Amino acid sequence: MKMEHVDGRDAGKVVLFALSTCGWCGKTKGLLKELGIAFDFVYVDLLPPEEMDNAIATIEKYNPAGSFPTLLIDDKNVIIGFREEEIRGAFGK
Amino acid sequence: MTTADISDDDVEKQFQVLDSEARSGGYHLNPDLEFTKKLVHGLLVNESRYGYPACPCRLSRSIKAEDLDIICPCNYRDPDLDQYGACYCALYVSDAILSKKKSLIPVPDRRPPRSERNSRKTIHTISSGSLSYPVWRCRVCGYLCAREEAPLVCPVCKAKKERFERFM
Ligand code: SF4
Numbered sequence: 001m002k003m004e005h006v007d008g009r010d011a012g013k014v015v016l017f018a019l020s021t022c023g024w025c026g027k028t029k030g031l032l033k034e035l036g037i038a039f040d041f042v043y044v045d046l047l048p049p050e051e052m053d054n055a056i057a058t059i060e061k062y063n064p065a066g067s068f069p070t071l072l073i074d075d076k077n078v079i080i081g082f083r084e085e086e087i088r089g090a091f092g093k
Numbered sequence: 094m095t096t097a098d099i100s101d102d103d104v105e106k107q108f109q110v111l112d113s114e115a116r117s118g119g120y121h122l123n124p125d126l127e128f129t130k131k132l133v134h135g136l137l138v139n140e141s142r143y144g145y146p147a148c149p150c151r152l153s154r155s156i157k158a159e160d161l162d163i164i165c166p167c168n169y170r171d172p173d174l175d176q177y178g179a180c181y182c183a184l185y186v187s188d189a190i191l192s193k194k195k196s197l198i199p200v201p202d203r204r205p206p207r208s209e210r211n212s213r214k215t216i217h218t219i220s221s222g223s224l225s226y227p228v229w230r231c232r233v234c235g236y237l238c239a240r241e242e243a244p245l246v247c248p249v250c251k252a253k254k255e256r257f258e259r260f261m
Binding site for chain 2: 022056080
């Protein structure tokens with residue numbers, strides 16, 4: 001799955017699964033940028049069908065509802081939705 | 094049409110339409126205009142991609158029959174407004190949020206996960222042979238009407254005919 005990379009401070013493996021049309025996804029991405037950490041993101045709605053299926057399967061492993069935004073930290077911690085406090089907390093700010 | 098083809102003007106026009114429809118049904122759009130207009134842009138993108146305005150915060154697979162519940166306004170808006178003061182995307186907000194008596198909190202997705210969606214329950218129709226007309230229910234807002242066919246557009250929430258179900 002092709003991810004886009006945003007440069008910043010290394011805070012582990014940070015992956016954001018988002019939709020290009022979703023307001024809370026936009027806010028989550030904005031917050032990660034504000035925190036200045038490095039992360040990868042993918043707009044699942046823009047993927048070709050097969051890659052979309054793979055992305056959904058990955059998301060559902062961590063978030064059975066398959067909802068967006070899903071933020072995955074170090075392949076184990078997951079934050080679902082724009083939960084500002086939790087996201088700040090996860091990156092020590 | 095691609096995202097780039099949707100102009101600020103298109104967004105503004107659609108915003109005005111949704112705003113007046115919302116007001117006429119007693120609903121409110123989110124007063125955070127920048128945020129709200131991004132969602133309206135998302136709805137226009139989805140309308141051009143899929144042929145219907147699927148919820149901008151949920152993933153559509155472009156199969157209308159499977160997406161009827163998430164065509165905006167979705168079937169989950171009103172219970173979410175009641176419980177959280179906003180719909181899942183926060184395009185629509187309650188009076189309490191509008192008057193700042195309550196603040197926005199993240200709304201968990203009320204839509205059942207993929208694995209449970211197929212077994213979506215249809216409502217139980219009360220059979221009443223004595224009624225002179227069938228009764229139709231709008232799945233979005235609960236409006237009921239007794240007539241031969243469901244209306245083309247729900248007079249309360251503006252959902253289309255396809256969103257109605259037989260109630261009695
Ligand atoms: S009403 Fe439903 S479909 Fe429309 S923006 Fe809100 S959550 Fe999405």
